[in-house]
Amino acid sequence: MGTGAATGTIAGLGGELTPLIGRRAETARIARLLSGARLVTLSGTGGVGKTRLALRVAAEAARSAFPDGVYVAELADLRDPELLAPSVLGTLDVADPGRPGADAAAVLAARLRERRALLVLDNCEHLIDACARLTDALLRAAPGLRVLATSRQPLGIAGEQVFPVEPLPVPDADAGHGLRVLSGNPAVALFVDRAAAVLPGFALTASDAAVVAELVRRLDGLPFAIELAAGRVRSLTPQEILERLTNRFALLTRGSSVAADRQRTLRALIDWSHDLCTEPERLLWARASVFRGGFDLESLERVCADAGLPPAALLDALDGLVAQSIVNCRHAQGRSRYHLLETVREYGHERLAASGSLDTLRARHRDRYAELTARAGQEWFGPRQVDWFTRLRLDHPNLRAALEFCLERPGQARAGLALAVTPRHYWMTAGLLSEGRHWLSQLLAADHARDDGGDPADPADPDGPDASVRLQARVTDTYLRILQGAPEADVRHALAACEAAAGQGDHRRESAWVRHHHGILAVWREDFANAAELFARARTEFRTLGCLDAALECRVKFAIAHAYGGEAAAAAEACGEVEEAARAHGESWLHGMALLARALLALRADAPADATAHARAAIARLRPFQDWWDVAMCVEVIAWSTRDTPRRAARLLGVLHLLWESLGGRLGAAPFMRTQHLRLDAEVREALGAAAFDREFRRGARTTVDEALAYVLDDAAGVPGLTKRESQVAELVAEGLTNKDIAARLTIAQRTAENHVERILGKLGFASRTQLAVWTYEQRGEPPGTSGGRSPR
Template structure:
């Protein structure tokens, strides 16, 4: 085994990096220069040292040498410092002589040189490494730096933060047990508070804590050190000022590795003035941004548009900004820690308010354009873009609430496009914004809700708020009172379009009360008004609701004719959402005609149209039709009932089904319960209810999709457990690591609510015995 020179053994365990170490080792076996790049505190040094220690055992017979550069300031001392690590007997040579000595020492050796923390000496490191690699063919270099060295032959390995629990996953102890960020927090907290473990009472707080710390190992370790005097809940509460909270690193560490602020200060010092300015200004964005938005918000005479792209690229290179390709566009992100640091700098500069106003104006422009182009070929694109920029919409709405006189601008943001809150499945959030903005607008304009500038906008917001309440399941009496208030305001101000929407909403209430004839008439009147106003999309929406009313309980021929009209218009305009609603009406017609195959086909086609909008309200109605058409397969029907429960929970209201479907839903569930033993029904229902949306949709759309809640690989592993295979056998059969097989089995047990492999084996055996399609 070769020498391992430069640093001693590890003092703490490396958690959650097994995949990365294996990938870096493979990369290093073929590349002569590998640079681990990433933001400060992400764990580049620890990864490099682990890879180097593993490599020292076999791959480099002439030694592994680690050179720590953080404390070095003079580029002229770089080569002598490296030489000092390799040859402690002859240190102190001048730069040129040291480089020559290094070449002589390494030219015929198979060795690994680890250069740790190169970013502040990037040019000198690049020159030295280039010279050494050219002269020493057996040499490999592993560098860590916040930016690549930028020389020929370099392979850059971006080091990402640790994975954190998803915001929408369960936060029990079992659900968090295999999460690397939680494991790191637990390990480091136990080191300062012996016996510490994550309990059910604080699991959600720990999950949120590591999520808000971006999975950044250094920040997590500093937070864990606070467990001596604070609970996880208290640490989370104080994270509003993370730079004051996260201090107290190792006393023997470099100054910049003792506090979170010092760590980010180091990155800031390495930036040019223009890069610092863009960093600060870009901090107004939440959740990411694209180049066009960055240019609109951040560019001016001080930061010219022509220089912005190069400046942004420099921040990407220096790991301040991350770039990803999402939905065909480049989007940029900052870790929340990095963003908050920039936000502090922006506030200190005195230009925070001006930049936030530009940010608000940018997203007001985007939402207005989305509203104008909603009905047409860009509908899905606009929805996707708004979903990606939803955190920025929130930030813009916050600005409108915080600044006097801006509430009406906030209302314009909140109601365009009209159906965003509905199709995005954000009913509760939409109502919160609308109610707060309406209250602020009322105070600013002395309650004038009928006439004057912007009055139509206020009425539109009131009508939208009322409709969201309907969809959440507000009591009908409350909804009717709110609609009456909206109608009175619309009539006083002559706002005919809003009056038509009130009529549409009354039509929805009539459907829910199974008064299909009245519903159809209300939709006819509203449609006529929308057509008179030139609102084609609204007119077609009334037409498709007319079709649904008749498909469920009225004139079949009228429903069929209306479906055809909406489908033709949707195809002509390359529109998706109304097309999906027309297919839902077709599914209801097929169900009414006792044609379950056609009902399922049309409902699935509707889901394919509606799913890109995250319109879980209408998707749930489609799943309802599919479930009703699956009654001869009670186990599958029970799972679909569980999926329905999950979907209605995700909508965030008080409904368990669409109101006009409720009676049939209750009868159907009773029939399925009667067809199955109680334990079997509960088990299948639970599997559907615990599935993620993607897993549930895979099951709904494909009979062969597997078990809701289990991935295809997990279903495969479950079958092998039933065959009696051990984890080692499963790993060999599937050509995966034994630890991976163990993780699969643990996740399967957790998802299915089992505690032993025997229970899992019995369950898998029972599934094999089920009739096809059950």
């Protein structure tokens, strides 16, 4: 989701899966605080419900108080303070600015400067200093911005209003326990609601009312603790839960005397839940804590199964943990994905560390994601390209965790480099330029330090596999620097060093990439003839090496260079070659680039309708990869093609402002297009007049990326809507039904179902059924796959 212009637009906030109980008064008080204070921090112990409360306030505020949007940044999986600002940028649907550190904060400030918006920073406590610095900078730069933070401690900056989130009220021990009175108590109501969810038909009765009242009192009204206890009614009565809880609290009195009571209570409850697990369940709980942000069954088995926990036992243990609500399970596209609440994960992590097995499991975890990225690299040029990109983005927190391990443990930097460079296109197409450079630069530095230290394990062979990995990382790092807009002199120096290193061994592939990178620099200088020659030479080398995907990438960039300033016939021939190969292999990204080249050729031939058609087709191919740089170039083509309709052109110029700002807050993200862009801007402004131009421009700039692209892709220049029948078909695709299944369900011909699906994909600018399924879930306001459907085919 992205930045919002319309009231009610929310980014990063899904629908509530369970009701929020007993927080109506707090919600109103926090909303009043936000109306006067620019920073409100919800503080309190873990498990008290800060996140749920903040998300409810945000959802209600989006309807009226913040016309430019509400953005939710979940920080629990983030560990490195340097990645804070880039991560928040992603929440705003602003692509990585391509520059590390403070530049990302500057782009955020620029994006929010003139907006009345709410930014929710959730789980700040482990990044408290970085969150404080970023929040202070954003509030100073953006006078219309409000920030709602959740943290176990305040941020500690000027103007902060701290709202302590207390546990839910519990029944007075001296009061009566009548059903009417207790049913209205928030803590009791929460227990009953969650118990009924795991044991249908559960209800508060006169016989157990006093027991439940005592139980929630012993749990201090902590929502998380109450929910864990309620999950046990599947196998225990409230009285049995209370008895076991009492015993565990007695043991806790021998713990730390400096821990807060409620923290001890929560730990006691988790200790109790842990003790109720079988030994295989405890073992799996600890081992699964090495995952971040979720995991699938295959990854769980590869990392956690061994002789001590064979696959069959692991599956039974997993089922038990899911049944006990220790592990959460969701279904997405016909596959199960699992998740540990952060408090539960941290508890398991402590157990794993205490067992002495932490490094062993983290190494297995690293190896698993190294294997996945290697497979993604091998299969990138093919029909699974979009699927692999989606998979890597879903597992991005796990990739981060694996890279962190390689940085933290001596001698692991080279393995981290291998992980960071495969597949090569991930950092570039995912809008993660800064983060890619962050990992590569740190790992290269750590690897260099190992070399300087004379590690005897480091091979001396300049042509060995380890040397090749290091050189590949240096070449990739340099390419990211080019895309970041680094000074050309610095980049040329880096490329010369890479070329020299490639010459010391037989590193012909890396040498060819260096030539490709020089071609990119030539395009930046508008030296299109030299660029085309460099791409042609690199392509020849890649073909000799049997690297078809790299050869075709050079071929399509050869076409783009000629489309801008060279031979049109040569560009058209190259486009045809790339399109034919892409279709033969089921490839999407290079196909999209070839369509962009065709759009440029049509624009050059003064064929605006053809240029627009090719550019829209290119966007449909490039959009799944979040390749906003090339998507913006397509929109440039469409804007030029519609200059005879000034209002639409002005709005498209606003969309371009949104996209280029997303890429770093500067129009110069495509320097060779600057002159024609400014000329179009002046021409349309003169045709409309300043006031009308500014109005249309703002309509394009103050929108989400999804809404902006819907406008770009719609022939009627409006947001594309689905008919009732098309909406039915989209829902069935999201459930995983095939065209044949859809035809049977709706009693229509299979060909008619196929036509509906193709028309829907075209309207929304999607290239796959998986994208349509994800979009459908987003319209519902729920995570993908909560209906438990099969994988869309």
